[in-house]
Amino acid sequence: MPISLDATAAGFDADFAALLTMKREDSPDVDAAVAAIIADVRARGDAALIELTAKFDRLELTPERLAFTPEEIDAECARVPEAEREALDLAAARIRAYHARQMPEDAHWTDDSGATLGWRWSAVEAAGLYVPGGLASYPSSVLMNAIPAAVAGVERLAICVPTPDGVANPLVLYAARLAGVDRIYRIGGAQAIAALAYGTETVAPVDKITGPGNAFVAAAKRRVFGKVGIDMIAGPSEILVIADDTANPDWVALDLLSQAEHDESAQSILITTSAETGRAVADAVERHLQVLERRDIARASWRDFGAIITVPDLAQAAALSNRIAPEHLELCVADPEALLPQIRHAGAIFVGQWTPEAIGDYVGGPNHVLPTARSARFSSGLSVMDFLKRTTLARMTPESLNAIGPAAETLARSESLQAHGLSVRARLDALNAKT
Amino acid sequence: MPISLDATAAGFDADFAALLTMKREDSPDVDAAVAAIIADVRARGDAALIELTAKFDRLELTPERLAFTPEEIDAECARVPEAEREALDLAAARIRAYHARQMPEDAHWTDDSGATLGWRWSAVEAAGLYVPGGLASYPSSVLMNAIPAAVAGVERLAICVPTPDGVANPLVLYAARLAGVDRIYRIGGAQAIAALAYGTETVAPVDKITGPGNAFVAAAKRRVFGKVGIDMIAGPSEILVIADDTANPDWVALDLLSQAEHDESAQSILITTSAETGRAVADAVERHLQVLERRDIARASWRDFGAIITVPDLAQAAALSNRIAPEHLELCVADPEALLPQIRHAGAIFVGQWTPEAIGDYVGGPNHVLPTARSARFSSGLSVMDFLKRTTLARMTPESLNAIGPAAETLARSESLQAHGLSVRARLDALNAKT
Structure with missing residues (x-):
């Protein structure tokens, strides 16, 4: 049986914390x-x-x-x-x-001191x-x-x-x-x-x-x-569905199972404002688990790591979702756009119940290589940025060096890096000798 | 004595390859x-x-x-x-x-199928x-x-x-x-x-x-x-200066020493089209090494890892620089802007001889946390991006799901991920039942 939690129940905080720190993968030491x-x-x-x-x-x-x-x-x-x-x-x-x-x-620009600054991607x-x-x-x-x-x-x-x-x-x-x-x-x-x-x-x-x-x-x-x-070292896949009472329980169940069927260590979580929707989704999951081709994998995942969490309102759903920082997040609610600004940490968001997560796996357009294991708190999915790097550019004029060089000299001295300071001073001396 | 190489000499390729793979740091196993x-x-x-x-x-x-x-x-x-x-x-x-x-x-946009796509930074x-x-x-x-x-x-x-x-x-x-x-x-x-x-x-x-x-x-x-x-695990600091015969040898020497004084494992390399400039820089380095406060550190770095490479032209200087992929690159040449497009791999470029690297350490504006040990081939210096992450967004309409959903279903089947396909199919069936 998956974990079933009620956010208004006593002991919820401890139970939720346990869910967050649940260890899903034992990497063999190879x-x-x-x-x-x-x-x-x-x-x-x-x-x-x-x-x-x-x-x-x-x-x-x-x-x-x-x-x-x-x-x-x-x-x-x-x-x-x-x-x-x-x-x-x-x-x-x-x-x-x-x-x-x-x-x-x-980007390239010239600042007040006359220095040209910028960067270049390659x-x-x-x-x-x-x-x-x-x-x-x-x-x-x-x-x-x-x-x-x-x-x-x-x-x-x-x-x-x-x-x-x-x-x-x-x-x-x-x-x-x-x-x-x-x-x-x-x-x-x-x-x-x-x-x-x-x-x-x-x-x-x-x-x-x-x-x-x-x-x-x-x-x-x-x-x-x-x-x-x-790139990142990806862990087992995860999905979090936030659903209200307008969500189709059968669709939500299939979306949860589409992660569960990946791997026995995958994790599928439903957060819902409707206990009835929660029960209907649980029932639909059980029904599909009878017939799914990969039912053994999906059943193990759902049994060991699945969870249904009932919350009083969507604000709390968003708050819990941010603590989970899921790889995939579906917003199967009546007004998903209203919920969107409350979501801060997620690898990919699927907005509205016409957007099954599987669309994102194949043909949506966004990348399906996404941060797992709560790392959406600090990292992003794969993108063109992973194959680019930035070189920063700076060009001083004699005037701009004259304007900001003395501050560099002062800081070099404070860090006991004399040659740093001298490299600026030698140029300023040459400049001042000329003028 | 630092390494002295002539790019036109027999055996240069092997010597340069040895310079590239030189091990500068023995991390203790802690x-x-x-x-x-x-x-x-x-x-x-x-x-x-x-x-x-x-x-x-x-x-x-x-x-x-x-x-x-x-x-x-x-x-x-x-x-x-x-x-x-x-x-x-x-x-x-x-x-x-x-x-x-x-x-x-x-970014947010709607594509031909009616799907809304985009991403959000946080x-x-x-x-x-x-x-x-x-x-x-x-x-x-x-x-x-x-x-x-x-x-x-x-x-x-x-x-x-x-x-x-x-x-x-x-x-x-x-x-x-x-x-x-x-x-x-x-x-x-x-x-x-x-x-x-x-x-x-x-x-x-x-x-x-x-x-x-x-x-x-x-x-x-x-x-x-x-x-x-x-962030990255930074190695010892490096500077590469490309200089022609218009460069001030004393300034170049101080720039090389401003890395060498950091650490005995730091590396300072000069690539020059002028053998005379090379000799003058070497002399200036020796002169400063007599009096510099951190001369013991700087001397060890210059002796063990310093290099002066003479090349026939700036195109070859750029090519060698790209193989080194230096953390800091100074272009102390008459027309640095003309050389810039030939540079591909570098953490930060200091354009023209009025831009000592030390400016970038303190007051230039760009970050001084930069990729070392040739990692500028694939990574960038510290930036605001290191403290942001991207969440991708997708919202299908019933029509867009109808347009692209069948392809997702086909691919799910080919990957033996049945629930993925069913999560799309259930929605398409509901849609088609309605129409």
């Missing part, structure tokens, strides 16, 4: 194994990749076969049915249009995207990772995707091509992350690595962080 | 000690902070004395001389004006800034960390600064007050980071922790990452 794999790939390059792929994916490769050839990609893409092809095309176009609007602007040169193999090999994630990189202007995009027993997912290859990926490697796990970060004879190193993965991939990303940039 | 300190603070709160502060800072505190009182801050601020006060006021005003321009805009609620004690306790860093947070709209700003033997730096307290910091705690090291991340009876937990620190602080920041956001 750090030592991952360190050994990374060292092996750094030392032996392709030979290590080939050996590890034979061991973990039961696939015999050669250096030439580490990457798919264009012909192999053609052949896999040809196997994608028309409907899936059209759906991916639509998704890619919408994701591209959304992310194109995120491109930030450069793309990272090369990015590597990790795509899990097997069941969790999602073509939608390929689009969500690769398109922001392409929009940002990354010149070289590589994908690593394991192909256990040599079986590839044609939709993944089609999505990769659609997003403008240059190279697709048949490698996975920590060894793929090591190859992207350090390079081998065949795999060119990249500057930034993104994409989901298992505990080995996550540990490898943490280890190579600093040598390259990485 | 991870186990830090893990124990964090566990202790989580378990015992204030009591652990008090005990650890007595041990590491030789300072006996009580829970009441963990934070400075407003009266204590007043008293320390009163000790700041007028010149330093004015210099900090000027620096704060310029840093605030620069960072105010970084505030990103929210500030993290609380941020904690770490300030080292002793010699490296820089008031300028307080401004550079706290002002972007204040500009972003962070409501609660706390500083942790160790006060060994009870000695505080009045300028640090003055800068903190100037930047709008609410609480200043007399604690340092891993225990301060633990307190900011997890909270104690006296220290309220924050959402984001920034600021420089020693190996213990860096290891603690890595450990609490995920529970809270952190």
